[in-house]
Amino acid sequence: MPSKTAKSKELYERALKVMIEGGSSPSRGPANYGDYPLFIQRAKGSRIFDLDGNEYIDWMMAYGALPLGHAHPSIVAAVEEAVRTGAHFAAATEVEVEVAEILQKIIPSAERVCFANTGTEAAMAAIRLARGYTGKPKFIKFEGHYHGWYDDFLVNAHPHLTTSLGYRNDPIKIAESSGLNRHSLEDTIVVPWNDLRAVERVIETHRGQIAAIITEGVMANMGIILPEPGYLWGLFELAHKNGILFILDETVTGFRVAPGGCQEYFGIKPDLSTFGKAMGCGFPVAAFAGRQEIMEALAWGGVLHHGTQNASRAGLFAARASLLELTRNEGQVFAGLWSLAGKLCAGLRRLFQESGVEAVVQNLGPMLQILFTGQPAIRDYREFCASVDRKKYQRFALALFDEGIYMSPSAALHSVVTTAHSEEDVGITLEAVGKVLKNGKF
Numbered sequence: 001m002p003s004k005t006a007k008s009k010e011l012y013e014r015a016l017k018v019m020i021e022g023g024s025s026p027s028r029g030p031a032n033y034g035d036y037p038l039f040i041q042r043a044k045g046s047r048i049f050d051l052d053g054n055e056y057i058d059w060m061m062a063y064g065a066l067p068l069g070h071a072h073p074s075i076v077a078a079v080e081e082a083v084r085t086g087a088h089f090a091a092a093t094e095v096e097v098e099v100a101e102i103l104q105k106i107i108p109s110a111e112r113v114c115f116a117n118t119g120t121e122a123a124m125a126a127i128r129l130a131r132g133y134t135g136k137p138k139f140i141k142f143e144g145h146y147h148g149w150y151d152d153f154l155v156n157a158h159p160h161l162t163t164s165l166g167y168r169n170d171p172i173k174i175a176e177s178s179g180l181n182r183h184s185l186e187d188t189i190v191v192p193w194n195d196l197r198a199v200e201r202v203i204e205t206h207r208g209q210i211a212a213i214i215t216e217g218v219m220a221n222m223g224i225i226l227p228e229p230g231y232l233w234g235l236f237e238l239a240h241k242n243g244i245l246f247i248l249d250e251t252v253t254g255f256r257v258a259p260g261g262c263q264e265y266f267g268i269k270p271d272l273s274t275f276g277k278a279m280g281c282g283f284p285v286a287a288f289a290g291r292q293e294i295m296e297a298l299a300w301g302g303v304l305h306h307g308t309q310n311a312s313r314a315g316l317f318a319a320r321a322s323l324l325e326l327t328r329n330e331g332q333v334f335a336g337l338w339s340l341a342g343k344l345c346a347g348l349r350r351l352f353q354e355s356g357v358e359a360v361v362q363n364l365g366p367m368l369q370i371l372f373t374g375q376p377a378i379r380d381y382r383e384f385c386a387s388v389d390r391k392k393y394q395r396f397a398l399a400l401f402d403e404g405i406y407m408s409p410s411a412a413l414h415s416v417v418t419t420a421h422s423e424e425d426v427g428i429t430l431e432a433v434g435k436v437l438k439n440g441k442f
C-alpha cells in the first residue's frame with residue numbers, strides 16, 4: 001500500500017459502519033486488498049487518482065469495462081447529450097436500434113439482439129432462452145469459467161484446493177456461495193475445459209437432457225488461458241451434432257480481442273452470445289444476441305426477459321460512441337492495442353527472466369496476466385489451482401501500488417490494455433515492476 005493513503009484508510013473505517021467490508025463486492029474488499037482498499041476519487045485516460053492525491057497507471061480499467069480508458073471525450077460528450085435529453089424512458093428508443101444495428105454488423109452471429117444491464121443478466125437470459133427454446137433442463141459449464149453470480153453458474157468458478165476438485169472424469173461440484181437455491185446446481189454439468197472427450201462423455205450420460213454448452217472463448221477468470229487449437233470449433237460441432245445450443249460468453253472478450261470478439265478472432269458462429277463490460281464503456285449495459293429463430297422465443301414474453309433499466313438510454317449513447325471509436329479505420333485501433341500489449345508482455349517476460357522469479361505472462365492481445373508458477377505455462381483450471389502462487393502474486397501487485405501501478409491484486413483477474421495506454425505507460429510500468437522484483441519484498 002502506498003505510504004500516503006491515510007484518507008483511504010479513514011474512509012474505509014467510516015465505510016465499515018455502513019457497508020459490509022466497506023463496499024459492494026467482496027472483490028473490492030480485504031480478500032484482495034489486504035488492510036483497506038484504495039478509494040479512487042477521479043480518473044482521466046490511463047490514470048486514476050486516490051483520495052490522497054496519489055496517481056496510478058490503471059491496468060484494471062473497471063474490470064475491463066473501459067476499452068477507451070477513463071473519461072474519453074467521445075463518451076463524455078455522448079453521455080452528456082443523453083442525460084441532457086433524458087437518461088431513460090418507459091419507451092423504445094432510436095439509439096437502441098442503432099446499437100443493435102452496429103452489433104449485427106460487427107458480429108455476424110447476432111441476427112437479433114436484446115439488451116440487458118450486466119454480464120450476469122445477459123448470461124442468465126441466454127441460459128433461460130436455451131432452456132425455453134430446446135425444452136431441456138441441463139447445461140454444460142466448464143471448470144474455472146465464471147459467467148456471473150446467478151445461482152446456476154456459481155459452481156467451480158473460483159480457484160480451489162486441488163484435493164477438493166475430485167477426479168477429472170467426474171468433477172466434484174463446488175458451490176461458490178451459501179444461500180443458493182438448493183436445486184440450482186442439479187442441472188449444471190461441470191466439465192474440465194480444453195477436453196472434447198470429457199464433453200462427449202457427459203453428452204452421452206445426459207443424452208436428450210442438455211439445452212446448452214456455455215463457454216468463455218478464452219479462460220479469462222483464471223489468468224488468461226487459451227483454447228487449444230480447434231477446441232472451440234470442436235465444441236460447436238459436438239453441440240450441433242447433439243441438438244445442443246452453443247453459447248459463447250463474450251462478456252470479457254467482446255470488443256476487446258477484436259471488434260467482433262472471440263468469435264471473430266477464432267472464426268466461430270455461436271448460436272447465442274453474451275456481451276457486457278467493454279460494451280457500455282463504464283455504464284451498466286449488456287446484451288445477448290444470436291440466431292433469429294432462437295431469439296424469437298422471447299416474443300410476447302414466451303421466454304421472459306424484463307428489466308426497468310434494460311437498454312438504458314444513457315448507457316447506449318456511451319455504447320454507440322465507444323463502438324464507433326473501436327471500429328474506426330478498419331480495426332486499426334485493435335492493431336495498436338495488440339502491439340502495445342505485446343510490448344508490455346515482452347518487457348514483463350524479460351524482467352521476470354532476468355530476476356529469476358518464477359512466473360509466466362499469459363495473454364491474448366490486450367488481455368494479460370502474470371502467474372507466479374514454476375510451470376512453463378498454465379493450461380487449465382486444475383493447473384492453475386495446483387501451481388499458481390496466488391498469495392505471492394497478491395503481495396507483488398500490492399507492492400506495485402506503492403510504485404503507482406494499479407494491477408489487479410487477484411491472481412485470477414487479468415490486466416487490460418486500452419486505447420488510453422501509451423508506450424510511456426508501458427515504460428513506467430516496466431520500470432516499476434523491475435524495481436519491485438529487485439527489492440524482492442513480496
Ligand code: PMP
Binds near residue numbers: 121147148149
Ligand atoms: N461472464 C464473464 C466471462 C465474466 O468475466 C463476468 C464478470 N467478470 C460475467 C460474465 C459477469 O458480468 P457482470 O459482472 O457484469 O455481471
